[in-house]
Amino acid sequence: MELLLHAFLASLQSTVLDVAPIAGILLLFQVSVLKRPLPNLRKVIGGFVCVVAGLALFLVGLEQALFPIGETMASQLTSPDTVGGAADWRAYWLVYAFAAAIGFATTVAEPSLIAVAIKAETVSGGAVRAWGLRIAVAVGVAVGVALGCFRIVTGTPLPWYIMVAYAIVIVLTFRSVRTIVPLAYDSGGVTTSTVTVPVVAALGLGLAASIPGRSPLIDGFGLIAFASVFPIMTVLGYAIIASWWKRRRVQRSPETEEEPRNETQADSRTRQRT
Numbered sequence: 014m015e016l017l018l019h020a021f022l023a024s025l026q027s028t029v030l031d032v033a034p035i036a037g038i039l040l041l042f043q044v045s046v047l048k049r050p051l052p053n054l055r056k057v058i059g060g061f062v063c064v065v066a067g068l069a070l071f072l073v074g075l076e077q078a079l080f081p082i083g084e085t086m087a088s089q090l091t092s093p094d095t096v097g098g099a100a101d102w103r104a105y106w107l108v109y110a111f112a113a114a115i116g117f118a119t120t121v122a123e124p125s126l127i128a129v130a131i132k133a134e135t136v137s138g139g140a141v142r143a144w145g146l147r148i149a150v151a152v153g154v155a156v157g158v159a160l161g162c163f164r165i166v167t168g169t170p171l172p173w174y175i176m177v178a179y180a181i182v183i184v185l186t187f188r189s190v191r192t193i194v195p196l197a198y199d200s201g202g203v204t205t206s207t208v209t210v211p212v213v214a215a216l217g218l219g220l221a222a223s224i225p226g227r228s229p230l231i232d233g234f235g236l237i238a239f240a241s242v243f244p245i246m247t248v249l250g251y252a253i254i255a256s257w258w259k260r261r262r263v264q265r266s267p268e269t270e271e272e273p274r275n276e277t278q279a280d281s282r283t284r285q286r287t
Contacts, residue, residue: 020076025069032065075211083215084222086111091223102166108220109159115212116158116240120151125206133196141196149251150200150244157243158213161236165220165227171235178242185249190256197248201241213240 043051051057090108120126130143164174186194205213213236221233 020073021069024072028065028069036061079211080215083212084219087216087219088223091220102163105166108162112162112216113155113159115216117151117155119209119212120154120204121147123204123206123208125203126150129199129203149247150204153244153247154204154209154240157239158236161239162220165217165232166224168227175238175242182242182245185246189249189252193252197245200248201245204244205237205241209240210237213237
């Protein structure tokens with residue numbers, strides 16, 4: 014308990030130093046540029062206190078829980094008892110499954126993505142569903158993190174994957190609806206935030222440290238890049254499929270509408286004859 018308290022106080026001190034420039038810039042522009050007093054001063058001060066305390070607690074949680082759990086899980090999944098002592102990439106299927114599951118779960122729980130998805134649904138008038146966007150982004154992160162773990166296991170160069178991924182993104186950008194492109198590009202950024210980044214980074218570092226011949230510095234990092242680019246691909250693909258399905262329904266609707274019209278015309282003719 015004393016160690017946790019000491020860690021919290023140290024994190025609180027560093028967080029105050031980190032947040033102080035932000036508060037100073039906001040206060041300087043409010044007073045010197047806008048020349049207006051701060052609205053609801055007590056509420057603003059209370060909000061900053063909550064932000065500082067929350068960030069400090071979050072950083073302590075990362076150091077004490079998320080990073081150790083990610084590294085421990087990676088080392089256990091890559092132990093000789095789990096993979097059967099084999100060095101083949103096919104023996105690490107549990108690692109790929111765990112990476113996909115943890116990438117999907119952390120993305121669904123990402124606060125920044127939830128906020129962006131709700132705002133996108135509000136601005137679009139319901140055309141973009143919040144849950145649909147979150148699921149599409151989560152699927153992209155799951156695929157990206159699993160593929161990134163495959164890269165770490167095989168030791169293949171990172172630039173190959175990133176170049177191919179962005180080439181696919183460029184193709185999908187020209188094929189997708191223009192209105193969804195900015196949202197798709199932003200989804201990759203908001204995904205790699207407070208919840209996803211620590212867990213994914215810990216997984217990559219633990220996996221690289223557990224596999225012989227891999228360097229945590231060279232091979233451990235790079236999973237965040239996969240978690241950033243693949244959601245763009247899935248959101249663009251989701252928009253392409255949704256627009257295609259909408260066009261298909263529009264093409265089918267005139268055919269279904271013509272049949273009742275023909276029936277009513279036939280009924281009117283029989284009535285006139287009688």
